[in-house]
Amino acid sequence: SYVLTQPPSVSVAPGKTAKITCGGNNIGVKSVHWYQQKPGQAPVLVICYDSDRPPGIPERFSGSNSGNTATLTISRVEAGDEADYYCQVWDSSSDHGEVFGGGTKLTVL
Amino acid sequence: EVQLVESGGGLVKPGGSLRLSCAASGFTFSKAWMSWVRQTPGKGLEWVGRIKSKTDGGTTDYAAPVKGRFTISRDDSKNTLYLEMNSLKIEDTAVYYCTTDQAVAGTILFDFWGQGTLVTVSS
Secondary structure, eight states, X not given: OOOOBOOSEEEEOTTSOEEEEEEOTTGGGSXXXXXXXXXXXXXXXXXXXXXXXXXXXXXXXEEEEETTEEEEEESSOOGGGOEEEEEEEEOTTSSSSEEEOOOEEEEEO | OOEEEEEOOEEEOTTOOEEEXXXXXXXXXXXXXXXXXXXOTTSOEEEEEEEOOGGGXXXXXXXXXXXXXXXXXXXXXXXXXXXXXXXXXXXXXXXXXXXXXXXXTTEEXXXXXXXXXXXXXXX
């Protein structure tokens, strides 16, 4: 089955740029979606189709996808961005298509 | 505004059963594909299963760990999604979220999530 690999944690100072990666075999040909989950809350879709922002998501959130790595970029990081971030793809070759990465804890220093 | 409100979670013994509900509002429920996604304590997200809209056949699909034990259904007259869980195992302990699904261009994503309901399987 298809595997998505994320770093367990990323740390960044306020005002700086955070990059969270999601690795997968030839992930560049798939559509990647990103979810933000703050403590005690449900996940929220922040990036869809590699780089689209749903309504209400700040422009500071952006995404890219190429080769074997997709990347969620958060510019001008704020304390409120501290959360777990999960990538997700749909893979037709898997037992079922829905695949999540293991999640990355973003810590704002 | 899309709202999804889960209920029905609780403590159940191994081998027991539980039914979760998800009350939906703010969108045309009958046209929506809906999923259940679970999250084990301190762990990541795992898709549980899906039900398509009746116009798309109303069919269901399940992840391997729950196939044959869990059943998803919907009542479009009540805008409610259900998850019937039987033969529960300790490893089914998780927060269960209902989601709306967006299936477009060869991919599926989960665009709205409920607040979740906790299911604890323990003796």
